[in-house]
Amino acid sequence: MSLSTLQQNLLPLIEKALQDYINSLDFDLVNDLKEMITYHMGWHDDEADSASHGKRLRPLLLLLCTGALHDDILKALPAGISIELLHNFTLIHDDIEDRSPLRHGQPTLWKKWGIAKAINTGDALFSIAQMSMLKLRETCNERIAAESAHRLNQTSLQLTSGQHIDLSFENMEKIPVDAYLDMIKGKTAALISLSTNLSGLISGQSGIVQKHLSEFGKSLGMAFQIQDDGLGIWGDPEITGKSAVSDIQTRKKTLPILYGLEKSLEFKKMWDKENLHAEDVTQMAEALEACGAKAYAQSKTKAYTEKALSNLERLFPKKNDEAQALIELSERLLNRKF
Amino acid sequence: MSLSTLQQNLLPLIEKALQDYINSLDFDLVNDLKEMITYHMGWHDDEADSASHGKRLRPLLLLLCTGALHDDILKALPAGISIELLHNFTLIHDDIEDRSPLRHGQPTLWKKWGIAKAINTGDALFSIAQMSMLKLRETCNERIAAESAHRLNQTSLQLTSGQHIDLSFENMEKIPVDAYLDMIKGKTAALISLSTNLSGLISGQSGIVQKHLSEFGKSLGMAFQIQDDGLGIWGDPEITGKSAVSDIQTRKKTLPILYGLEKSLEFKKMWDKENLHAEDVTQMAEALEACGAKAYAQSKTKAYTEKALSNLERLFPKKNDEAQALIELSERLLNRKF
Numbered sequence: 241m242s243l244s245t246l247q248q249n250l251l252p253l254i255e256k257a258l259q260d261y262i263n264s265l266d267f268d269l270v271n272d273l274k275e276m277i278t279y280h281m282g283w284h285d286d287e288a289d290s291a292s293h294g295k296r297l298r299p300l301l302l303l304l305c306t307g308a309l310h311d312d313i314l315k316a317l318p319a320g321i322s323i324e325l326l327h328n329f330t331l332i333h334d335d336i337e338d339r340s341p342l343r344h345g346q347p348t349l350w351k352k353w354g355i356a357k358a359i360n361t362g363d364a365l366f367s368i369a370q371m372s373m374l375k376l377r378e379t380c381n382e383r384i385a386a387e388s389a390h391r392l393n394q395t396s397l398q399l400t401s402g403q404h405i406d407l408s409f410e411n412m413e414k415i416p417v418d419a420y421l422d423m424i425k426g427k428t429a430a431l432i433s434l435s436t437n438l439s440g441l442i443s444g445q446s447g448i449v450q451k452h453l454s455e456f457g458k459s460l461g462m463a464f465q466i467q468d469d470g471l472g473i474w475g476d477p478e479i480t481g482k483s484a485v486s487d488i489q490t491r492k493k494t495l496p497i498l499y500g501l502e503k504s505l506e507f508k509k510m511w512d513k514e515n516l517h518a519e520d521v522t523q524m525a526e527a528l529e530a531c532g533a534k535a536y537a538q539s540k541t542k543a544y545t546e547k548a549l550s551n552l553e554r555l556f557p558k559k560n561d562e563a564q565a566l567i568e569l570s571e572r573l574l575n576r577k578f
Numbered sequence: 579m580s581l582s583t584l585q586q587n588l589l590p591l592i593e594k595a596l597q598d599y600i601n602s603l604d605f606d607l608v609n610d611l612k613e614m615i616t617y618h619m620g621w622h623d624d625e626a627d628s629a630s631h632g633k634r635l636r637p638l639l640l641l642l643c644t645g646a647l648h649d650d651i652l653k654a655l656p657a658g659i660s661i662e663l664l665h666n667f668t669l670i671h672d673d674i675e676d677r678s679p680l681r682h683g684q685p686t687l688w689k690k691w692g693i694a695k696a697i698n699t700g701d702a703l704f705s706i707a708q709m710s711m712l713k714l715r716e717t718c719n720e721r722i723a724a725e726s727a728h729r730l731n732q733t734s735l736q737l738t739s740g741q742h743i744d745l746s747f748e749n750m751e752k753i754p755v756d757a758y759l760d761m762i763k764g765k766t767a768a769l770i771s772l773s774t775n776l777s778g779l780i781s782g783q784s785g786i787v788q789k790h791l792s793e794f795g796k797s798l799g800m801a802f803q804i805q806d807d808g809l810g811i812w813g814d815p816e817i818t819g820k821s822a823v824s825d826i827q828t829r830k831k832t833l834p835i836l837y838g839l840e841k842s843l844e845f846k847k848m849w850d851k852e853n854l855h856a857e858d859v860t861q862m863a864e865a866l867e868a869c870g871a872k873a874y875a876q877s878k879t880k881a882y883t884e885k886a887l888s889n890l891e892r893l894f895p896k897k898n899d900e901a902q903a904l905i906e907l908s909e910r911l912l913n914r915k916f
Binding site for chain 1: 603605608611668676694695697698701702704706708712721724728730732735737738739741745
């Protein structure tokens with residue numbers, strides 16, 4: 241089975257498990273809260289598809305890794321659901337903290353219901369994510385459930401550290417590229433790393449195998465984020481499905497931009513202008529490319545992807561369908577060029 | 579030993595365990611985040627005392643109940659720390675959601691560091707609370723740790739439901755007294771109920787004993803909140819240590835006020851005025867008393883306190899020091915008249 245066949249099998253399974261879990265909870269009198277969660281998860285629209293919500297990458301990775309380790313993927317499902325819900329909780333709060341008005345082309349939760357109720361709904365989703373992780377008591381055992389919940393919260397603390405650094409960047413004149421890499425390690429790579437790591441815990445692998453699984457996820461997460469940064473400037477919105485507004489326009493301090501601010505006086509001068517017109521943005525993207533920012537981001541993506549692939553090779557010298565799909569998923573990163 | 583002797587022994591133990599746990603965590607590069615937590619917990623001031631933070635009521639109750647059940651209170655300490663941290667996480671977010679500028683006479687976290695970083699720090703504290711609960715793996719076992727973490731999150735979901743209802747009240751013309759009681763059941767009583775309940779789980783009590791422990795905490799929590807509502811209008815700030823600004827002035831929709839809006843046309847008419855002067859507030863407090871709002875709140879406090887006491891009687895027919903202290907703590911509610 242190829243990656244796309246496995247995705248076709250697993251994504252509906254994940255989506256149904258997410259919905260079933262939310263529906264199983266007792267919201268008592270507070271149906272509004274459930275409506276807000278349903279909206280954020282992208283289920284308010286009858287024709288909801290993956291365009292109205294995320295790619296469910298994290299549970300997909302967790303299930304594929306569990307399958308690649310020759311274990312029953314259903315055992316790992318509560319953990320996958322938990323991580324996806326935790327991810328969505330962070331998106332709700334990040335959107336408030338970053339004042340983002342749109343997500344997947346729809347108004348964000350706080351734009352629709354106000355900041356107060358949106359913070360509170362995020363908190364509810366955080367608790368729900370925790371409860372789903374503890375359902376590993378049923379599919380595995382008490383020890384694995386408690387340890388997985390512990391790792392979930394260790395990771396969540398890393399996420400808040402990453403987010404704190406990111407928020408501090410707003411008021412910093414000069415952000416070293418290394419500080420940025422540290423930030424995305426916490427903010428993006430940590431949760432992807434947990435997704436791959438937990439497959440090892442759940443299927444009873446040794447500490448060293450769990451460590452390689454973490455490394456695989458971390459490298460993949462870093463590659464994924466830096467590629468995203470590149471697509472935010474040079475990606476074709478028609479192909480990427482991302483916003484057509486360049487990260488240059490929105491002044492998002494991503495890796496290529498930080499590189500450009502360090503290396504290109506021309507770019508720095510334009511960045512400091514009060515208002516940016518469309519032609520400025522085009523010229524600035526060209527200046528970034530000229531100073532080597534694009535090549536730098538591409539080389540970083542390539543290096544992290546190769547690291548991820550070499551971890552896969554070490555983890556799964558004999559490849560079943562799921563291991564093959566993980567390789568395909570990692571290699572795809574290199575092909576989604578920017 | 580009396581309540582005050584036990585408090586003198588337990589409160590420093592609780593405070594040290596809280597600080598030790600925060601200090602044991604790896605905050606990596608993000609010292610700011612730790613500073614924000616330290617500030618919110620009331621430890622930024624060298625002369626910090628209970629005036630600069632809360633009363634640590636929840637861990638105190640949990641430890642007293644554990645002692646009353648003749649078990650080692652140190653076994654329950656991670657759960658007490660967890661609940662106190664969870665409580666503080668909710669305060670950080672509530673202060674943002676309610677736009678409260680002050681807590682314990684100091685600027686709230688969001689007032690000092692901005693909304694974005696304050697939301698994120700609350701999230702960090704939530705994760706830390708979860709990890710502390712899972713430390714019951716060390717003092718008890720895997721099963722108790724996982725079950726306690728599960729109950730923590732069930733309760734946290736009740737808290738968000740209560741808070742959602744409370745936020746909805748802001749835009750409601752008419753709030754029935756029953757809806758208000760439902761709201762404080764989630765927002766205040768649920769976590770106090772968890773504090774007493776977990777002592778039973780930790781010390782291996784039967785389901786029925788755990789249920790009575792929950793009921794005791796719930797009744798105490800309800801009595802506590804309604805008494806607080808009364809003190810917010812008729813309390814002497816010199817004695818209560820609460821703000822001298824009446825809840826009437828700040829338009830806080832508490833139980834006596836909702837009762838007054840239902841029963842007293844005179845009060846309702848003044849409430850609808852744009853600006854309230856000091857003499858209006860005095861007159862309104864009198865109107866509330868005249869229509870029976872004060873007596874109503876007092877009778878509710880009394881009824882819930884009696885329910886709490888009768889649960890205690892059933893739980894601890896033979897009383898050791900801790901059981902005696904729990905009775906004293908409950909009776910004190912009746913004596914802190916408003």
